[in-house]
Amino acid sequence: MLTSLEIRDLLIIDRLVLELGPGLNVLTGETGAGKSILLDSLGFVLGWRGRADIIRQGADRGEVTAVFSLATDHPAWALLAEAGIADAEAGEDLILRRVTTADGRKTAYINDRRVGGEVLRALSDLLVELHGQNDDRGLLNPRGHRQLLDEFGALDLAPLRRAWTAQRQAREALQAAEAAIARAKTEEEFLRHAVGELSKLGPQPGEEAELDAKRRLMQSAARIRDDISRAALALSDEGAEGRMRDAARWLEGVADRAEGRLDEPLAALNRAAIELSEALSGVESALQALDFNPQDLEALEERLFAIRALARKHGVAPDDLAGFAQGLSDRLEALDAGEAGLAKLATALREAEAAYAAEARAVQEKRQKAAKRLDQAMAKELAPLKMERAVFTTEIRPGEPGPEGADAVTFTVATNPGAPSGPLNRIASGGELSRFLLALKVCLTGHQSGLTLIFDEIDRGVGGATADAVGRRLKALSSSAQVLVVTHSPQVAALGAHHWRVEKRVVKGQTLSTVIALPQDERVEELARMLAGDTVTEAARAAARALLES
Template sequence: MLQQLTIQNFAVVASLTLDWHAGMTTITGETGAGKSIALDALSLCMGARAEAGMVRSGAAKTDISASFDVRRQPEAVLWLQQQDLVSDDASECIIRRTITKDGRSRGYINGHPVPAHQLKALGGMLINIHGQHAHLDLLKSERQQELLDNFADNHNAQAKVASTYKQWQQTLKQLKTAQNQQESLRDRLQLLRYQVNELNEFNPEQGEFEQLELEFKRLSNAVELMTTCHNSQQLLSAAEPENVMTMLHQVQQLLATAGEVDASLKPTLALLEEARIQLDEAGNELDTFATNLASDPERLNQVEQRLQKTLDLARKHQIQPEQLAAHHHQLSQELSQLDDPEMQLEQLQQLVEQTELEYHNAAQALSKRRRHAGKKLAIAIVDEVKQMNMPYTKIEFSVTPAKPSSQGSDSIQLLVSTNPGQAPGELAKVASGGELSRIGLAIQVVTHHSQITPTLIFDEVDVGISGPTASVVGRMLKSLGDQSQVICVTHLPQVAANGHQQLFVDKLIEQSVTETRVTLLDKKSRIHELARLLGGEQITERTLANAQELLLEA
């Protein structure tokens, strides 16, 4: 609830402090006195656009502060906590706005500087301002839908529709992307299958290429190797009359005789014996190698073909031949992990159908709630409107199928008939300005239970209304004031009289300087102001009596 508004150097206001109370407060005053000045200041606190021209002439800056009691506003308290903007007194919230003469503005919440969009976010939870042409907002289809959904408390149903719509659109996008990529994916899959099959058939093994190279060298040089081995063996032991083994034996015999003379030669003889044994083993190994090493043209051809195939495949895949086995494994892994594009498309199509069905089910449930609530809301609005001299009014909420969206699959339209025999039609084409005002006020009264803001402000919403209808409007606004805080700028005495308290706005001109003043009226002053509204500037005993009677009736 709004508790206090302090204004410094705003437009024609030099300094003004207003204390606000629960119930309905009416604001009246002379034409041009600035009855809406307090509401304009509040709008600035709520994040409205600031301009340099708003600063009072001769002042350096405008400073506006609004104090609110937020104890009964859990949503606002939660928002303040989430933004880390809670004051030391958690029950109070102070919003401040300053504007310098060069047009720069700053906003503050509980002393913390904040951008204008945060002022708007918080302000929407604290105050609901209805301007002189607020009823024109009813002409917009989105406002009519919002009105119906708030009345029906469709927040959860709307959230489900929005969620399922998002899922549906996301899966639909995935399907379209997969369809666009299907051809390239199919080509890649086909290439992988061919490459893996080819490598499967060849079946390269890790380290095989190196072994093949060694075997190929040995087989391709078999004759030379056998000749070398034979010649070596001849030199070692087979050649006559001299070979290494024979000469070594002769040396051993000579040294054996000498060793009997000098024992220091015995280590040398041991070395020669060890050498003879190793030479004998080498000869045996050469014999074995030469025996096993046979010229095998068929095997040589097999090895050569295997080597060439390895080189060809490596060149084809643009890798080194030693990497062929690892590359084969990598391609096989990719093929195993790559889904069949046709199967992937089928799965995505099923998912699209599933999410689309979930959306339509949620949208149909929301439509059902809207149609049911539309009938109840229409009846309630008509009941209120008929009290305001519109006895033939008929209202219905048309809920028809529309293109699916995150808001549902409905087109919602408020249809009205104000004359007998007239078929309900679009609000903009059927209702006059005064009728729009009354319908808008009736909607405000009926939907008050769904309002989350504790303070309702009406800025001359009773334009185009007079006579007995004005009395009904006054009583309706007062009924709203019985439930929450209502501030109403009006020019109608019937409305002003229904306020729990009344403020009077006038202009004071001194030495060519204009200043707006706001005064809380006592009972006597209030009767005088109501008389002025009833009879103009000429206040008579009759108009005073009428004013007193009007106040008593209210």
């Protein structure tokens, strides 16, 4: 439960400490005294969205500290452990602190460990349930009814959402394939002609440069072949090679009488002979390469020009022509195989649709069961709220399919026997709406343990015996959960186990809000004020005592 709330320099509060207890805690006071500021402050420390200008005028920073006493098995401890906050140990007090500065910077701490706002907000769902003055707007909006029913039934919608995503992806894949084939069909004639033309030519990467080099070599062959032939003759047996063999033969004949002086020259001649032989071989190869048929040059030029022409035609580099041809071929192949591919994608879509429909039916069945349980629970809750003849019904109708199913959920009521049922906003009065809201909130939070339930003027629009019934239901609820009620109803305030009055005072020309814990005699005065208004009479005091005694 929430044991204390300390506020410093927020709005019209300079310093305020509120020590709360178990059971039903009641806050009363004149309109504008600052009761809503307490709830704004609690929302601030819990990371909820709120007003930006929250710092008290003249202050540099504002701060709120909330202390919770939790059981060792409270789910908040598991959440903190998952968030890596090892400093918060189960069984200790959980201390939340949040600071805001004049320039808008906000800093949050859990047990003096700095955390982000998202951790606070996740934690707040496990600590506090706030029912404000405008909560009936959500109750009146059918768009939120399905979510409320799912929360009540603790439905796991993850498999349904996955099935919806798979169905959407299968539909998008089929649509993309159909669009691609439609585009391909518009260029089918071009594709078939281009692929045929490119396949016949069969260009290869690097071929254009190779053909160009051969062409230039052939063109220059006639000019250089004579010189190469003369060089070959100079290197042959009739030239240098023969002269070198003669020199080597003459030297070898006299080497044994030269006392070794010819060994090195002979070795050099042998090496030179080898190099000369390799040179001659290379020159002869060059001659063979230059020996071509003029028709070969014509064929080579024809292919070279064809490659260049197709490259210009398709706007690609000659070296990229082979890859371009493969791309066109792939597109044509996809077009030819398109019908078979579409059939597979259509089958996949039908299977995904069937899987989604099955998940949606399963969720619908769970919703129908949850709706029956909710209607039964609401009937039990409405009886002690003086609405035992009202009928609350959860209607489930076919709706627009989506990631959370294909059901439309609407809460309807019939406030009197025999009267037609209809939407809450058309059938229920303001006081009835408050009681429907209270009953529904009790049903929705009944399965959650360890929550502090806060009701902000949940009793508005009711009085007399009905207000007493609302108060008694809140008191009964407080037997299993801590309940904090902001109220203007004396019947509700009289049932509180702890009572505080919120009031404004002027200090040095500045209006400040404070909270005063009321002992029994002061509770009588406060209830009398709530009953009588500005002028408190003895009759009002007597009525206040009677309320407290009852």
